Amino acid sequence: MICRVSIIVIVLVICSVAIILPPLFLRVFRQNSSSSSSVTNLFVSACSSETCIGKETQYRTSIITALYPFDGNMNDLSGYFLGIAYGLPIPGYTTATNYIRQSIDLDPTNQQYIRISYINLNQQSFTIQLCQCGSDLICLSISIRNFRVTLSFDSLRSNVSTLLGGSILSRSYWYHLTIVYNAVLRQQLIYINGKIDAIANDVTPYQGTSISATTYIGLSSSINYPLSYSHGFIDHFTISAGVARTACQIYNDATLITYYPFDTTDALLDRSVNLIHGIAFDLTTVSSGRLQQAISFKINTSYFQAQCFPTICPSSVPVSVSP
Template sequence: MNANSKHALIRGTDQPLTSLNPNAIIHNTPLGSTLGIPGRTLPTVPRITRVPQESPPKLFTTPISTIPTIRQHLNKTTKPMIDQNLTQSLKNNMNIVDDKKNDGRHHYQSQSEDMFVSTINPKIDPTRRHQFAPKQAFKYERSSKQAFKRKVPISNWTKILIGVGIFFGIAFVTAAIIIPVILVPILTRTTTTTTASTTDVTMFIPSNYWTSCSASCTNVTTTTPSTLLASWKFENNLLDSANSYNGSMSSVPSYISGYVDQALIVNSVQYVTVSSYLSFFSRSFTIEAWIYVTSLISSVDYGIFGQYQAATTRQWLFCIIRSNKMFFGFFNDDVGGSTTLSTNIWTHVAFVYDISTNTKMIYLNGVLDGSTTTGSSYQGTTGSMYIGKSASGGSVNPLSGYIDQVTISNRAKTACEILNDVTLVSYFSFDNVTTDSGPNTLSSYITLQSNSGVSFVTGRVGQALILSRTNAFFQTCGYYWLGHNNRAFSFALWIYPISAGGTILHLSSDRSGSGSWCLPKLGFSSNGSIVAQSWSGSSVVSVVGPQIPTNNWTHIVQTWSSTSGLRLYINGGLYGSFTMTTYVASNQNMCIFLGTSGFGTNCQTLNIIMGSYSGRIDEFYVYDRELTENEICPLAHPYN
């Protein structure tokens, strides 16, 4: 036998058991009762009772490889119970010592006089039955030692480290969820906002979009040809543009830059006489004018308009300045205003008589300044009219200053109509015409070359102007208040962009689009967002609105006032604003471009990318005041 091979040392010999000790007695005992299995009768196996000997037996070795495993021969029904009892029995009766000094051999020593050393396999040689018990005992003893290992207690520091590890593990998992689920969509949305095409842009719908519009002064008509009796614009002439009530002067008339284009200079020797009779007899009427007074003396009366038949009651119609305030009447049947006039500034005055209520009213800059219901209607049936004076003689002096846009209507205008006559600077409907339908009838121009790219198509209301070629434009000039500091204003229009880019509305002091003062007021940013801009005197300020969908109608309004700042309205609702208390202008009459910045390539800008706008424009309004949201509503909902 090879000495280096693994052996099991067993106390005994390789002789038959009876030859080891003649006194040994072999008993046939049922295995079930030996293992303590109740109710089970197993094959009978021998049991050895060892008796004391005079001398110890010799040690012998048997290779482990020759020892079969006893568990392979157990009955399937009794195997679990046998394993449990066999393990406990061998543990109580055998002491296993792992002696590495003896070439890795294992010594098995009996701790009791009785020892189970048999097998249930009848094919095994009975003389070798004692060789299997130690092998099986060794196997079960090792399993028992592993099962009874002592648990090591966990220290406090270990617990702390485990807790810290759990905390950071939870934090890592939370971050792994938050970053892809929350942060990534936010970052993606921000990126999309700056690069998205306007093809799929959703129209901005304000919260008040479906609310019915309240009554306001923007949904009423102004001066119409059917009610206009006379109109003198003084564009280098004294002609009546509405009828044939042309004027004359005793000297050569002089003109100056007026509220709209040109104005007439009036003084003690320069005033207009209209010889043709226009009847005011027993009827309602409205007389309006823009005046620029250069000097006032409180003790002097200054004439603005008059019709003189006689210096008797209700036969002398006059509109004058008395005690530096407005004064209106029919001679001994009069009404005075309450506001002191300012000099060296354009002021709108209106004198209204309503025969249905027998009311005389004075309006100053669109606001009612005085009224009365006493007296009766005007009774004069003859007499000339005077502009810049109230009569050919008498104590009333001619006006000292300028006069412009004098009109006479054959009805009593409402307060809203008067307000619009003062503050609605221009209105272009683009219903197959480019003329101004507002009270001032401003001049306008379009691209002059053939195939200019300017034409009329179906609009948001009636027809619309379409700009379909590069550098196609619409232009109108003569905006007095847009050229003066800190004067409130509003722009309103419908747009139908073919592509979201370019300048929509450009303001300049020169007809070229350039000049000493120029700025794109409405246009598109680089990503198709609508932008409103203005000038504070030191920098361009802007309100950036939403991206505007192409091939759809969108209503845009820009307003400014010293109290509300710069505001941008989309489809009738306020989208955004910027605090801006001052508006610094050019002190010149201004020109407006639609569809381009003209030659104003050197103009200031912030977010608007200047260039040609391609698309339709409709219902363009310019106001000399800040429109409120209630007033914007009917402009954004023209069919409500």
Template sequence: GKVSPSRTITYTQKTKVKSKGKFSRPKWMTKKCLIITGIIFGILAIVAIVIPIAIIFSRHGTTSTTTVYTPVYSAYWSLDGNGNDMYSVYNGTISGSWIYYASGSTYFTTGQSLYMYSGTNNFFQMTTYFNLTYQSFTVEMWIYPTTLSGDNPLFSQCTCTSCTSQCLFLIFRSSQLYMGFNFNDLQGSTTFSTNTWYHVSFVYNYQTSQQIIYIDGVQDAIRSSVTTPYLGSNGTIYFGYSILSGSSSQYYGYIDNVALTTRAKSTSEILTDATQIFYYSFDQPNPYYDNGVNHINSTNYNSLTASSGRVKQGIRFTTTSSYFQMYSFSQFGVYNYKPWTFAVWIYPTSVAGVGSVAVPNYYTSGGQMYVTLGYAWGSCEGYVPCTGYQGSMDEFYAYRRELSASEIHSLANP
């Protein structure tokens, strides 16, 4: 028979053998997962290195600035019959036989002023120490000199008469203003006249090392690079007297509305202080208080009520005889041929040919000037009606100068 060919079948078995020291990757750990994980760890490593380096370099590249706020102290003496500070801190007294508080002898012909008219050793002195050393300050006052000869002190404070920068004196010297710290001084440039009211300001700016003198709000003289600040660590403040010159020098005339503050006022602030007559915001709870620097409050008004204003509250004229009136302005206006500016917001409720919207004014036999809102008081001719204004008013300003166009624009856009 035939012989069948033989067939050999071979079985191969693969056996997984764990080798020592080799990582066996789980099924979930794909190549894509490993790449993403590596990127994340790389980013974290870069952040951990870069941020500390950036912080170190930023500390070296910048300067840390610390702002120190110096408290501001202020005093204001109206000199209306006494030497009290408006804030009841720096009150003063008068000394001498030829000095008193004069009624009506002020720029605004209302209230009182300090009058020194003869003799020696007449002065106003403050009873509480006012620290002015190593800091800025501004001194402002109204003055009416009746005599100008030699040195006439207005304001002083002295620690040592023979030491540099330890005596502060603001004086007339040769009929010009003079500001000094003792051997560290500034001479003014304008020659003054007697029997005339002036607003004068003396500014020392500690930050810019400047001494500045202003007359009626306009800069008269300036000195930069003041070598040493005022160093008087104590001493009494005087008006009309200085211990540096003693009894040989005396101021003769009127002093009124003295203001002192431990900061250097700006040029615009000084101009406002010198030329703004009054400012009534008509805001509650004291709508008839003067919010300006002269504090000339009104007591003449009739049939007025509070209303919504252009800024906060205003006043509403409720009847045809309603009015708001101010007085004591004989120093400005047509009588003395001086410019002036009135500005007020109005909200008329009727314009049917009735009501005086303008600000009428007139003189009495003594030269007094009145400023009235809302009523003509018989001062009407031709097409100017004598009936009362109907509506509301707000933000009433008066200046003893002509305002510029930009200043008018600012008032018109509060």
């Protein structure tokens, strides 16, 4: 889960008068790791570049229960689920190989992990990346075993099926991992880099009901692995209780590095998960944009600037910038 990250700076300096700039997208087209999955066509039919634009996840809304950027602290941006670090020493943060800004660095030799308060996932849809164990010993576990993503709704019992991802993950690369349970369709889904990697149908909802349950990041237990600690980096960890995020939302979360709609409300904010907000000088917002509103450059010194975009490994992955 480690990746070299270089810095890209994009500065839009407009030297003409009264130029109107439409929404700006920066997207990375990722390559999947080696996969034996047979569900690739499900992604193709569910999401394309034409259908996903404009269907970005609106972070800082009710769709996100908890969001941990791990930028030098354990804070949840929703303000409700502060993380507590454990280990000797406790885990640190790194900027040398970070995904977006900083990321948390977990070392299993120091038994490092993070604990957050109980988040109810019982009998409902959710989109999540975590290991959750309650005192009732019904443990929802998401982990990487033998280089594959593994999902179990009751990891401490041997008679419960486990969904195994189709892709073989490589060392020293960042992966965007998403786990979804759709309570209406009774489906478990694993996504890697925005594309469906594995799916299981007719799955009973997660049954953990203990209010004393605790959510762990970097620590898991199962019938075959009594106690395991994560080794590597974790960044932008999110929990969406009650929400089965759509294929398009997940694809955008994985590949859309920034999205600036340039609308009247918070015109310079990045609407992607990465929250790389822009700055500007001498701009105005006009109502006659191509999509809703737009920003207007009034004088030859007007500009919009955004920077510190990550390069997603491998470095040969193509990048698209679309105004």
